[in-house]
Amino acid sequence: MNVFRILGDLSHLLAMFLLLVKIWRSKSCAGISGKSQILFALVFTTRYLDLFSNFISIYNTVMKVVFLLCAYVTVYMIYWKFRKTFDIENDTFRLEFLLVPVIGLSFLVNYSYTPTEVLWTFSIYLESVAILPQLFMISKTGEAETITTHYLFFLGLYRALYLANWIWRYQTENFYDQISVVSGVVQTIFYCDFFYLYVTKVLKGKKLSLP
């Protein structure tokens, strides 16, 4: 465990927490892509299948449970509790365009051809693209609430910090995980355009709106 990993996990936790705060305080999930949130719930479900079979640490187990809970509560808020406020007309990203290649790739490029390993690989590939329906929705409506941009910033920062963690682990432990690293780089690249807008607009007190 190194500082980049801890900060990455905390950033991830803060992102999910900010999203729940936004929905709960405004009693609205306007501007949030339900499709992205379903994908994240699927990511955690398929990745943490080892929750009861592979004990790593108390920290690891607790974080997995918290992440799963946050993901499912968010989906519940969007599709049940506050579904009237859900902007379904703008959440039109075609999930099959992500799921078909990701399923195909997880069968083709994995570490071992076992059900849990293929599902773990699927979760890594899916996470790298799971934010696309959300980014697509923002580009379609041309705007995002400020708290939603904070959510996206910390969600992007989390994977960027993991990149630093992987460099650190390679240098100190000679640990590497090429599937995670390549997917993590791809995932971080998807946020670059958003990071630019966040720094140039949101941090200067302006609302994020696209021309």
Next chain:
Amino acid sequence: KNAISTHDEL
């Protein structure tokens, strides 16, 4: 060490 299949990250 190629820590494949240990998956100790979140």
